[in-house]
Amino acid sequence: MSQFRTPRAMLKKLISFNTVSDRSNLALIDFVEEYLAGLGVTSVRVPNGDGTKASLHARVGPALDGGAVLSAHTDVVPVEGQNWSRDPFTAWEADGRLYGRGAADMKGFAATVLAKVPDFLSADLKRPVHIALSYDEETGCTGVSPLIEDMLARGPRPDLVIVGEPTRMKVVTGHKGIVVLKTSIRGHPVHSSRLHRGVSAISAAAKLITWLDGKTAENKARAEPGCPFNPPYTTLHCGVIQGGQAHNITAEYCEFVTDIRILPGESVEDWVAAYRLFIEREVLPDMRAISSECRIGVEEMANVPGLKEEDNGRAETLARRLTGDNARNVVVYATEGGIYQNHGLSTVICGPGSIDQAHQADEFIELAELDRCAAFLDRLTAGLA
DSSP states (O other), X not given: OGGGOSHHHHHHHHHTSOOBTTSOOHHHHHHHHHHHHHTTOOEEEEEOTTSSOEEEEEEESOXXXXXXXXXXXXXXXXXXXXOOSSOTTSOEEETTEEESTTIIIIIHHHHHHHHTHHHHHHTTOSSOEEEXXXXXXXXTSOSHHHHHHHHHHHSOOOSXXXXXXXXXXXXXXXXXXXXXXXXXXXXXXXXXXXXXXXXOHHHHHHHHHHHHHHHHHHHHHXXXXXXOSSSSSOEEEEXXXXXXXXXXXXXXXXXXXXXXXXXXXXXXXXXXXXXXXXXXXXXXXXXXXXXXXXXXXXXXXXXXXXXXXXXXXXXXXHHHHHHOOOSOEEESXXXXXXXXXXXXXXXXXXXXXXXXXXXXXXXXXXXXXXXXXXXXXHHHHHHHO
């Protein structure tokens, strides 16, 4: 597979696999497994529960503790409803850019890492490079924890992790966490002329959404000066709502989805507990006073921890040395970085491309960004040899 040993060629190949999160990624994993085996590198699959998807990890270099994990997710977001000028899964180049779904988020990093494996092998590494490719990052980062646990259980244990999300090769040391909640409400339907005898699930939802908005306003009012995040506070937001049957019937059902984007250091559990407590104390009693069948259920659909800034962390120290970037950079979107960190691994986010291109029609990465990432990996290789 020598034709794939440049970042550009490898990226075009990875883009050709339609790995939208609602589809299997096994064809891509098959390819990577075969590519690595052809170079003499053994990889390990970590399948999901029904075997339709898999993560993969591999070690290049000695079976010794230390070294770095280079981490990327293989899934991409959908293209339906977007105005692409060409087939999203057939990469093309124009004006110094390479286009295709996943080019920036984040197959560009994965491609550069895979293209560099021959260089890792020829460098006589004294500490290993670990390659980690996950599934279902875009739908809640559910695939990476089993991958990390399998990698750590097999050993050796790495020193640090570089998650290659698109940062234009800047060193990102913190990001917000996110919890996604689906709230399902059952009211009591009556004709709206007998409103006092019914319970509107939509009205109950309105009370809950008003609580969410109120908490965001409170957080904004007490935001800490100097907080590097933008916005510098935890936000609570309802993005989807459905409910009701007719204008003259109190709604029996209503369902809405909200996300809470949480500053590192704040507790996801505390926020969810506060929401549930408001439901139990302030909303449900009035509903059940009219009908005992009224219900409010809260389902956690995703829970991704924030990435905390580390004090002299190994990953930050190394990434700053390799990039020369000494600025304080944080982002408000979530990544798998906080999950690695929660497993006791020093972690930073640093990768090619711009987050501005992520999830967009005609997504692209500048070829110069791939070159910068390749140079970064060359410096990493030299440091581990």
